[in-house]
Amino acid sequence: MTAPRLILITGWGFRATALAPLKACLVQRWPELDAQLEALPALTTNNVDDWCEALEQRIDENDDAQGRPLWIAGWSLGGMLASRLVERMPQRFAGLITLASNARFSACNEWPQALDAPIFDDFCARFQHKPKATRQRFALLCSQGSEQRSLISTLRTHLSDESDAVGEAGLQLLAQLDNRAVLATLVRPQLHLFAERDALVPVSAAAAFGGLGNTRLDTEILAGSHAFPIEAPEPLAARIAAFIQHPKRHS
Secondary structure, eight states: OOOOEEEEEOOTTBOGGGGHHHHHHHHHHOTTOEEEEEOOOOOSOOOHHHHHHHHHHHHHHTOOSSOOOEEEEEETHHHHHHHHHHHHOTTTOSEEEEESOOSOSBOBTTBOSSBOHHHHHHHHHHHHHOHHHHHHHHHHHHHTTOSOTTHHHHHHHTBOOOOHHHHHHHHHHHHHOOOHHHHHHOOSOEEEEEETTOSSSOTTHHHHHHTTOOTTEEEEEESSOTTHHHHOHHHHHHHHHHHHHOGGGGO
16 A cells, blocks of 8 residues: 555643654554654634634645645544544545544544533633643643653653643633534544543543444554553554554444
């Protein structure tokens, strides 16, 4: 098969460099793969269309015009935005892969398989008053459940230096995004990978995704914390490469 292009979008609060180890493992396993890291847009609006348009513009700017199949993957909020991009441009993307990314980040009556709403609301309130300390705490939450003691310090080296207004807009976006209908109707192959000890995206979300009724949707639970793309990039790279190479086997 023609070696594809893969866009990897980082999650809230982190620079794109957080996914560099995953990119390195992917390229080592599949040297022909054109893997590209993307940071979240530095926007102060919570309008999802604006965020998607900013990402689309970056993807276009980095297009090598070689006609490679284009896959898109994202971690947490990055995965939620990747899902919206595939919805907006299904003809552009060959498939979707999300990493520790929920259909809704905050729980509601119809989707309880998410972070408890009061916990998320408290986090947002803390960010408004002490953004720097809250970013540090977020790295701790992402590493919770990991057996790697060094993970939290690694995550903190990749914390974003974006403005507080950009961080606030990203949290507002997390609060409002609801991708249930999007994921249920996407026509491209999609793989959603969850972590068994994720403190932010309950592992029960994997079964809930299966209940969305899309036969092109596949889920899998891997070991690790919310930061499993940084915690265990090698097995994750193997799973991503296998799905891109043989998506029909997993649908």
